[in-house]
Amino acid sequence: MPLLRPLALSLALASVIAAPYADAAPKKKSSSKTPAVAPACSDFYATANAAWLKANPVPQSGATTALGQLAERAQQQQRDLLDAAMKAPQGNVQKLLGDFWASGLDEAAVEKDGSQPIAPLLSRIDAIKKAKDVPASIAALHQVGIPVAFNFSPDVDLKALDRHIGYFMQGGMGLPDPAFYTRTDADTVALMGRYRAYVKQILALTGTPAAQLDADTVSVIQIETLLAKAAKPVADVNNPFNNYAPVAVKDITKQYRNLQLGDFLKAQAVNDDLVSMADPGYFKQLDAMVASLKPEQWKAYLRWRVGDSMAPYLSKSFRDAEGGFRGRLLRGETLPPPRWQQVLDAINVAAGPMLGHEYVERYLTADNRRQAAVIADQIREAQVAALARTGWGNGPVVEEAKAKLQAMKIEIGAPRRDLDYSVQPMGRGSFGGNMLIASTWRHREEMKRIGKGNADRRWDVLPQQPALAYDIAQNRLIVTAAVLQPPVFGNGEPAAQYGAYGALVAREITRAIDAKGALVDAQGQLRSWWSPAEKTAWTELTNRIATQFNAYPYPGVPNTKVNGTLTAESNLADQVGVELAWQAFNAAQPNAPVASRQAFFNAWAGLWAQQVAPNEAVQRAATDIRAPGQWRVNGPLSNLPEFGATFQCKAGQPMQRTDAEQLKIWR
Template sequence: MPNVRPLPLALAFGLAAVLSAPGADAARKKAAPAPVVSPACTDFHDQANADWLKANPVPQVGAVTALGQLADNARNQQRQLLERAMSAPQGNVQKLLGDFWASGLDEAAVEADGSRPIAPLLGRINAIKKAKDIPASIAALHQVGIPVAFNFAPDVDLKALDRHIGYFMQGGMGLPDPAFYTRTDADTVALMGRYRAYVKQILALTGTPANKLDAESALVIQLETELARNAQPLAGINNPFNNYAPVSTKDLTGRYKNLQLDAFLKAQGVNDDLVSLSDPALFQQLNGLITRLPADQWKAYLRWRVGDAMAPYLSKAYRDAEFEFRGRVLRGQTIAPTRPEQVLEAINVAAGPMLGHEYAAAYVSRDALRQAGLMVDQIREAQIAAVKRSTWMSAEAKSEAEAKLAALKIEIGKPLRDLDYTVQPMGRGSFGGNMLIASTWRHAQEMKRIGKGNADRRWDVLPQQPALSYDLAQNRLIVTAAALQGPIFTDAAGVPGKFGAYGALVAHEISRAIDAKGALVDARGELRSWWTPADKSAWTLIGNRVAAQYGGYAFPGVKDAKVNGELTRDENMADISGVEIAWDAFTAAQPDAKPADRQAFFRAWASLWPQQLSPNEAVQRLTSEPRAPGRWRTNGPLANLPAFGAAFQCKPGQPMQRTEAEQIKVWR
């Protein structure tokens, strides 16, 4: 879930001088004053968020947003929880977390530790003698959460959505885009020069003699370039359907003998009969590289990957090298995070579910969980009612949509299915060592997802991260513990405020079950398109109107630029749906709501979206952000809703109340 520089409001009486026909007795006459449009009917985002915008000026870099502040608050809560766990742990999980936190904050101990935490991994790599030793080292590094040569991770079986299978996919490269290795433009050549220098720094720290650094860094980049040449572009690899190619695990050994993938699966604790391997040419190439490249080249590559993966968690020399390249060059950061920020990030990476388990218990009450669940049911009923009265959806589609909404699973706070927190003691001695212990545990938990009946283990977010999301594969709504706080869900907002913020976000996500993408999976969890051609055409026509509406809005902070209506189409449609359905649910729950309560509903929606963007951030978001700027996430949906105009006495044709002919209806 992931926001707006206020524009000055030009609200004044329009005075015009009207001259009579020429003549000696001509008199100047004043025109009648133009009617005043209230601020709420001109720009509700700025009017509702005036105090927030005044308190949060435009930053020099990055963005300041209300939901970003919620995430900051959640991080502060996590730090407070870890401090308490360090001094007075309640139970074994908190003892583990408290020791992990303490070991990370002890910078002197981390510095003294040097490369010791990864010494066993480096020792195994250095012991490689022949090609047949390489696959076992690859498997061992995957076990501790350091993927090398390729990626292997669980995901939903697209033909049996009640299970996860393991996906073999491209990976093992130190740069985020395979295209970097083969492009020859000046910027990419300069980037590769910086990358080579970083590789040399890490190799030096992991044991390469100075006189061999140039040669070994060249070997590392050569091996990664081999992987990149046969890799899919990022656009392709991010499409789950491109990655799905189920094969029997029994067939792997014969096809890729050198890689020893059967032994790899056993090392990960995977005993399933099926995996996905969508790019056999890539793995055939990898299979050949095992024997074609010298063992010393593989050893240099594996040492580099270990050092790079662990650099943020080791001594200062490692951390500085990693930040100078990955922080400054790739992520665009100008200031390194503080030590507590670094340690919190590390714990979330390696032991995020463990921290989430404790976070949900500490910061979400049973009453909040009960209220949040009840509201989801009210929103779902409102969406079902809207489907039944829809004028554009076919009878066949209505029937399937109702069934799918009725079957919707709901998980609020933390995953319903808990994890096994049996982890070897961490202690307060070695932060890098604790990182590997926790990472090994989390990898093992990931591998346990694989197999029949294990699909509901998966959350794509952590409970301590503010998020509401719809899981298409499992027809499931996820609401994290961190999302059940202001401005999303707060007792101070009362019932109207909860419906206007939390309810509208829930409705936004639930609408995903029955939109164009949701229509690809039916109520039984089977992959099939259940919309008729007429349904698809009707949805496209609505979407075209939405794209045109938002494409007419100025992009705040970028001169003469407009919002990209096509890029933001899907999110904008979900926003409009969300406000429509949440309003229906609210008026059903409180049919006699007072005028102030009706206004409070809309103010709560607006309170989600105030944002201030730096000039560079605004330019970047203009072309890449699939969500509209905060001003238009507030104003765009409300301008289509007659109930908003009635609540604030806005007249048709004013900026915040489109005429009836202009209004876009998704579910009303």
Template sequence: MPTPRPLVLALGLGLLALVSTADADAQRKKKAPAVSAQCTDFYAWANAEWLKANPLPADAGAISALGQLTDLALQQQRQLLDAAMKSPQTEVQNRLGDFWASGLDEAAIEADGSRPIAPLLSRIDAIKKAKDVPASIAALHQVGIPVVFNFAPDVDLKALDRHIGYFMQGGMGLPDPAFYTRNDADTQAVLARYRDYVKQILALTGTPKERLEADAKAVIDIETAIARKSQSLADLNNPFRNYVPVPVADAAKRYRNLQLAQFLEAQGVKDDLVSLPDPALFAELDAMIGRVKPEQWKAYLRWRVGDAMAPYLSRSFRDASFGFRGQVLAGQSAPAPRWQQVIEAINTAAGPMLGHEYANRYLTSEERRRATVVADEVRDALVAAVEGNTWLSAQAKAEAQAKLKALKIEVGTPRRDLDYTVQPMGRGSFGGNMLIASTWRHREEMKRIGKGNADRRWDVLPQQPALAYDIAQNRLIVTAAVLQPPVLDVDRPATAYGAYGALVGTQLSRAIDAKGAQVNARGELGNWWTPADTAAWNTLGERVAAQYAGQPYPGVKGGKVNGGQVRDVALSDQAGLQLAWDAYAKAQPEAKAADQQAFFGAWSKLWGQQVSENVAAERLAAEIHAPGPLRSNVPLSNLPAFGAAYGCKAGQPMQRAEADQVRVWR
């Protein structure tokens, strides 16, 4: 299965919370002038029909307009795979159809048992000496099962146009190294459940009953030794902490037991540079090759194969995996429907292949063209805003405009397609097909390593609704799945700008904000803002945070929004909405009042959502997106154009006094 990458692409589509309503009785008692619903709580007015039609189901923690878009994309994938199964038109469709059919055939999966992993287990069983272990480690990585450590391509931070291979910590079955070293009762209880799960999987892979205790202990001991030398999760998420380039020859010489040169050769990697940020960890791993007995390594490797493949094998494997990973770790009460599990598996192992077909089927040429045009117009609006900006220094303005002009916009699918040469899958073995597809995807991942290959693909799939700015490649990524209502409707220009255009603006703004300023137009790391620019940005952030701070958090009795927590996304929202309006006003200077109102309605309708009390409380504590009513209303209240469109007067809830309005790039 694909290895987690050390640098992660942050996506821009957030979800919101419950709507609040105006207290009309209180207004009557004060005998205040009547204020229209649009000027009082625009979110409640614009989303009234959606909120009425979408009550929160008893078994759901939250539903949202954007969540429904994700559900639609899943159903579209299901329809595509059904068609590929029944009447494939291309070789790729034929392979996907076979993959899908094999996953739905539960009787065949049950009869298949553990046969799909038998060749891997046989190779592991053939280990006789310590020097045999590294070759087995490399072979498992080749089929997409990372063991002992992780190895994945990512950006070379000194040359953002290329990727290098990152050797990173991994090889542990628990999500946090601290699980192996803490002594509190809760952690020890999880560790006890984990030990039971390890024994279940070992038994299913053929370990004799009399060896289960000893082999499970060997697994836990190996993982604990790795955990003791591993970084904390906070350090692991710091890309600069993880970038330590070293020549391959030096790494191979330093860690001879691990046979890293042979490992890279097995993965098809010919680059002469890798990142290896944890010499103490790899020194320990190198020592463990000789120190840990071959029989113990065999137990560990059998366990890693069984655990990785359990969701794709017979029911006894799946039940064991869900019992621990689903129920204990994730708190799930029941597994997803079978069809959804199979789609998730296909996306894991062959996601780009499915994405290629998804875009061909569900993205029209007009949607792609329109999305590109609107994105270009929003970019032009940002270039113009920067030119007239009053707080950026001259040097920052010049760099920002250069970066925006160099920015690439990729709509629907990645510009560079993949090699879809995959061995035939057939319909006989779902587990076998997972290994075939996972091997293919790992091969394609390894091809990203080397000069000029950094933009080979996206870090999100075309069939997943997403709109994101990729800071390393200075590109806007717009997936095929996001280009449908409520985000894009090609037949309604105003909504195309108010929803899609505004989301584009939120992401383009990130190219030149305080974080975007860490990379220049030439793709080089280094802050191009002056201290005065940074100070001005922080002042803007404080003003925006103050507009959200202390406002009631919908769904949480007595809860208040943490302005500082939502500040960064709120700044992007404010910028994006303004930029989209500027682009719309330029493209449609004669727009009728109804069309102008539709623009603002489209923005608000992105954030329709129903949330349970428990989920709302969780989001209040950790969510970086403001709750729905505020994410809709606060940016609108800063726009004079919104007040003009609906006749809202300054000082009314939906129109701030001019002195209180925040403008980001003006």
């Protein structure tokens, strides 16, 4: 039962190892006409990450990365926290989490519980007698975090980014793409056959009589097909501007009387006078279906949606059914994850902010939070200074950029506004029951985001997930608690803090004023504040960095080059990251010794250490919007004269492009 959000308005991640180089010892003169190139000046990525690459061989499948290892450590920390909360909880929130964790790990109890956790929901559905009873059941299921018939969730009002409104959007289908329901090719027909079998399996597990299974399965597929035919293509829905169509609540209440949307909003405790409904045709169809379809058909559909949504959290028969279809067929899983992983994922879905609250208390020190804030402010100052120094932009554009940077909020560790953790006791008797309690709580807190002044209530990432991101809608930098640990932060050597964490901050801060950031002004209004000159200059920079990366061979994929055009946006951000981080470091430590300067660059290199399986590398070469680790390190650094000076690289060597070739953004 994932919490759906219509607009994806930002995010990024991070992860580093620094091994300082000794000063190069004097070498004897070589008789060769072509002097040997020092390893650091030939392939800095391989040199700086030599120990990591040796310790982490190429995997059989997938990839091993420094970022992935950081995420694994954060996950283990969550597991340790939940174990401690289960044994000796400190406070009410830990008591809730400890009971939730214990109930999920007790597989015997989960098996004994069977379908009992969803019995009250099924009884509510069974009580439907007339068409007018259907909307109330839909609203009740939304309240517990099971979106049926459509999706409804908060997101930014694109005409007033400081507030959230509720978005009514298509949904309620069991397959990820509406096209599956109408295509007639052989593969889709085969998939639909498997899907019908899965629907029938879940209906049987929810207690549908055997004699009624075939008819109910037909009803489910019929309803979802009608919804699919009225739905927009996935590509259209993924465009946030296609989803925004503000309308008065009083108008949709009158227009869709059968759906009873006014009562729906009251059930979700939403009292705003404005919502977004970008696809009135879908809701017109749904409104008609409430009246035209028999209550028995709706009951079959709603039972199916409850069983399918809750299947991962119920007994083994439910989990096996869900894993057989969604796990193996749709997600490509060969084996289900271990039980602890399944329970942790469930807790993060239903009670993620609750776990985040405790994670911050346990793993983020006040000193680290303070240091992170200081460096972030220094990076922002470096960006502001670069605006004036480089001569970028005309007067009004520069002033707008400065104003936006100064207005940017920097939030470290967790969101500034905490949530209301008053939840009914969970106990250890029912994991499925606890899942519903927790998801009801989270839905309640999500709905509170709707209305004026509530847009900053939460992040789109959890504090326990390693992430460093710019939120364009709220003009804020988000630094999670989980990312503030080695290898990104806390490496001992202050210079490394700038080379890793500082560079990641810089690549996100600059997003406030790049081509996408220029679509939102300092007052939070959607408007393009660049002049044609800035747009032309940015296009030129994009083309130049695309040309640079197009020339790099793709590691592990013979006869293939990096797609410089596909990776250009990320490569530009990386270039800005090392430029601004170096400027902030140099301002903080203008007389830093060679070892410290080397530690700065080693830290950057360590962020992108990776070993990628051959099949994975082929897939990434075709689709990844980020360059391989080797070039995320070597590409930006080869444009930086300070790197060449630090490691005594000569112009024209692989790690030091000539001045004419160097790409310069904020220097």
